[in-house]
Amino acid sequence: MSATASAALLLDGRIDDDPTLALIPDALADGLAAGGWAVDDWRLRDDRIAWCAGCFKCWTTTPGVCAHADRGREVASRWVRSDLVVAGTVPAGRAGGPEARTFRRLVERNTLNMQPPRWSSGVLESGANEWDVRLAVSALLDEVGVRPARDAVHSAPSEVVA
């Protein structure tokens, strides 16, 4: 994170307009703006972002650039311009997963292209998330998950679980 943080990228992975779920991203955007940050607020569901097809062309053919020519490509470039990246998502409901499909597409499309192969230790070695980040700028990343309702498993008083 740079010493003079000023640009924040908010990746909003909400699927619907539930007003409760809007509270956190809206408050976060407003709070950062009030604090002097330039906020790049991106609601992912408004854009058509294809899922990763597993072609690995972002490694082999155009290193660092996804083969899909859609707005999913923009994440890396907007990430580079940011000092703070906040990824907001809702759980995948009854699909059982921790992240919404809107957010999964973004994660899939921007993991390999940010993470070049690491010959010394082996591409296929443990530590999938120990990114050897391709980007020149390393932004601070925070991920916020919001549950639409409390369930039997999570009895913590807060609705915010991550």
Next chain:
Amino acid sequence: MRTPRTALLLVGSPKPGASSSESLGAYLREELETRGLKTLTVKVVKALRSEEATEELCAAVAASDLVVLSFPLYVDSLPAPAIRALEVIAARCAGESGRAGAAPGETPAAAGSPAFVAICQSGFPEVEQSEIAIEICRNFAAAAGFEWAGGLILGAGGMIDGKPLRKLGGMMRSAMRALDLTADELAAGRPLPAEAVRLMAKPAIPAFGYRFMGNWGWRSQIKKQSDGVPVDAQPFA
């Protein structure tokens, strides 16, 4: 778990062509057929292309006693289209058939519910990488009213490269044995045996050999295809 008469294979790979996930699932499907089950294969990517195809997916799920999802690991989870398919199945198919599910961690499905099995393969040699994805599938089964029958994890799945397991022969011996055992138990209305899980997790070759071959393969591809762009290029810097 009831004795199944029908089984549905869901291929969760986003790849348009042949995939290692399909190879694994197809082998199990064939083995289930030899044990008398009527089977059907649906690729989730195709099933999500149109409303009509999605309806066909839901109808196939509703008509199945056993659902097998075979998928590749994508960043510690399922690929986005597989997640979408599970969302659709949980919200529409399960609801329409009256199979109201429980929240993850709550009471499991009632006896006699359709069974759900997951097969996850990844390019990592370690099976631990896929454990979270299998847990996600278990949560889905509970939430959508399926009876969880277990999950299999295959590491070093890149070696399959979309080829039929039988053609790969001895290298896939443990995986095929695991799927044989799985078919035996599922066809008899029983969940996956621990021995099948163990055999599927058994490395086909030593991890260092797999890494060596993997690195060699990537280097070779990049040299041929990247037109001189270095592999650690920073195009957005």
